[in-house]
Each structure stands twice: as structure tokens, then as C-alpha cells.
Amino acid sequence: MDVGSVLHTMRDPAGIPSHPVVFQVLMIVTWIFHIAFVHMTLGTAGLAIYAFYKRRVGTYWEQLSMAMTKSAKVGVSLLIVLGVAPLLFTQVIYDPQWYTASVLSARWLIAFIFTLIIGYCSWFVFYYSNHKGARKRLGIFALVGLALFLLDGLIMHVLAYQSLLPDQWMSWYAPGGSVDTRGAKLHAIQWPRYLFIISLSLPALGLYLIAYADYFRDRADRAADYLAFTRRLGLRFAVNGSVISFVLLLAWQFVHPAATGLAWHPVGWLLAAALLGLGYFVRHSGERVHGYLPLLAGLCVLGVLAVWRELIRIRYMIPYGYDIRDYTVHADWPSMALFFSTFVGVGGLVGGFFLITTYRAGQVQGLYKADKIVARMGTAAVAVLGLWITIFFAYGIAIWMRNAFAL
Ligand code: HEM
DSSP: OOHHHHHHHTSOTTOBSSOHHHHHHHHHHHHHHHHHHHHHHHHHHHHHHHHHHHOOTTSHHHHHHHHHHHHHHHHHHHHHHHHHHHHHHHHHHSHHHHHHHHHHTHHHHHHHHHHHHHHHHHHHHHHHHOSTTOOGGGHHHHHHHHHHHHHHHHHHHHHHHHTTOGGGHHHHHSGGGSOOOSOOOOOOOOHHHHHHHHHTHHHHHHHHHHHHHHHTTTOTTSOHHHHHHHHHHHHHHHHHHHHHHHHHHHHHHTTSOGGGTOTTOHHHHHHHHHHHHHHHHHHHHTTTSOTHHHHHHHHHHHHHHHHHHHHHHHHHHGGGTOOGGGSOBOOOHHHHHHHHHIIIIIIIIIHHHHHHHHHHHHHSSSOOOOOHHHHHHHHHHHHHHHHHHHHHHHHHHHHHHHHHTTO
């Protein structure tokens, strides 16, 4: 049996509930938010540690270290939550690739969960101990946390990359003809790809700092000099970071196998141009524009990266005749309607309510009082959640009764 037939045979025989391109678009879009928070977390964690070792009591470095420690703490929880959506969509349309890659490195995948937990706990210890005049040796907890996050990123990368190489799966599964079911190895790492994606944490940190400075502009407890200091730092990180990432992107461009024709694909070069454009924009206009604008430009760069990753996957799959568009579809409109209304209702309204409340509360010193609109949003969010839970259970119970009692 050739590899292409194996891939098709491994697809879920139940098919998928809607057109595959719907899931592909959702996978690309949701991954942008996952990776944005990965970058924000790694960038702020790195700076928190640097500032921690550089600080003297009462300096801006001390204040910055504490602020970045907090940012990274929130970032980890968001990157985890936002990683779930693209994970689900990948598993819907690329299930043969994802599951095989996972089983081939099963021990690492299981270790991923534990290292993430240990890393996050370690970061929390640092967070609790990183206050004024904290002892330097406590920095070890932050170093352990960051190292484990980087390892987790590497594991994610390996799973994504191994998924692209089905013709090597047998040699990993049964090296030399004898089966090895331990899943103990990370079989394939494409360092330029991993390092490039991780390096984007540098410009992302810069953009975050610029937005941070503007966000706290009206708060009396953040000195104007401190905010000017973070903004200047942000500009430097954004500009220099874009150049460093650009160099790594070049390295990645030229390791694609010649047969894929990816080295000169316009979208890869669009990504390079977008990155340089971002650096140029921040260098020349970063001082004048509102701090949220560069952040938005950064999200656009990630959008191109997300599309580029998917184009790479499509190209790698061509020799195996694997095209998501011929995935069997068994349309299930009620569950699609439930899914999209959850996306809009729970994701949009409830998520939007949380976002707006935390955003506004952070801008106020002391107690935050919601205005009428936000208060109404809160009531609507609770109502939507109630409705969602009712429909969810009613739908499940109806299906169960229909099957159990053949109604
Ligand atoms: C500190 C923890 C994490 C880091 C640093 C991290 C980093 C990364 C990186 C660098 C990639 C891109 C890999 C590549 O394209 O080569 C990636 C992809 C991905 N990550 Fe994460 N990640 C983390 C946690 C998670 C978690 C907890 C989830 C799920 C709940 C998740 C879901 C995904 C998914 C679905 C992809 C795309 C895989 C694909 O397209 O094949 N990640 N992550």
C-alpha cells in the first residue's frame, strides 16, 4: 500500500460535519491568536528575567520585571486556552498526520502536559516572590519556567513537522525492521522553522511594550518617565527583533526541499516583506502613532505566517494525493449551528464582556465601576450562558432519548 492510500484509510470514516475549508479557515484564524500569546508570553518572560537580574531596588527595571512577570503569567493561560481551538481543527482535517506524529513521539506528548504544568507552577513561584527587593537566587524558578515553555514549543513544532513527513513514519516506527512502540524520540526538528517562529517573540515583545506604555498613559501610579522608558525599549525590541527574525526566516526559506518549490513561493517572501515592513513602520512612525497600531500590524504579520504554514502543509501533502477538499462530508447542520452560535454568543459576547471589563478595569486605579453598557453586557453574557447550557443539555438529552428508545 502506498503512503497516500494509508493516509486516506486513516481518515475518520464518520467524515466531518461541514465543508473541510470551513475548518481550515478556522484553524488558520484561531492559530494566529494562539501564537500571538505564545510570543507575548515568551517575550515578556524573557524580559522579566533580564530585568530581574539587572535591577537595583526602586529602579524602573525592578518595576518592569514585576510587570512583565505578571504579563507572562496571564499570557500562559491564554496561550493554552487559545491553543485548543486550532488543535481541534487540525485534528478534524489532518487527523492521520496529527495522530501519527503524536503516537510516534507519545512520551514527549505526555511529557508536554507535565512540563507545562511544572513550568507554569515554577513561573507562579517566581511571580509570588518577585516583589521589591526580592533575592536574586529566586530567579532560578523563572529560568526553569521559561526553559520548559521553550521545550513545550519545541514539542509542538516536532509534532507539526513530523506530520509533514509521512514517508519517514515507517522508518521511525520500525527502525531497521524492528518495531519500536516507545514513542521515545523527537524524530524530526527543522531548527530554522522553530527558531524563526520563536524569535518572533522579540518584535512581539517590542510591540507589547509600546502598547503597554500607551495603555497606562492615564494612570497616575505609572510615572511618565517609566512609561517613556518602556516605550523606548519597545521600539528597540520591535525594530531589532524584526531584523533578527527576518534573518532566521531567510534560513527557513532555503531549507524547504527543492521538490516543494517553496523557496521562491510568493507568500514566503510576502512574510519576509511584512516583517521588514513592520520594522520599518515602527522605526519611522512608532514614536508618533498610537501604541495599538503597531500591535495590529504585528497581528497582520502573524496572519501571513499562519497562511504560509498552511500553504507549506498543502505543498508537502501533494505527492501523497492528500487534499482536504475530498474529505467525506456528512453535513450535520444542528451541530454546526450550535457550534457557530457558541462561537458568536459565548465566544463573542461572554469573551467580549471579559475582555472589555479587564481592559477598562486595568486603566483605573483603585475600584473600577462598570458603566451602563458594560453592565448590560454582563447581564446579557449571563443570559447567553444560561441559554447555551440549556440548549446543550436539551440537544444531548433529545439525541440520547432518540437513540435509546428509538423514538
Ligand atoms: C508554552 C507552551 C506552548 C508553546 C511555547 C507553543 C508554541 C508553539 C509553536 C512554536 C508552534 C508552531 C510550530 C511549528 O509550526 O513549527 C505551535 C503550534 C501549535 N500549538 Fe502551541 N505552544 C504551546 C502550547 C500549546 C498548547 C497547550 C496547545 C493546545 C492546547 C497548543 C496547540 C498548538 C497547535 C494546535 C499548533 C499547530 C499545530 C499544527 O499546525 O500542526 N500549543 N505552538
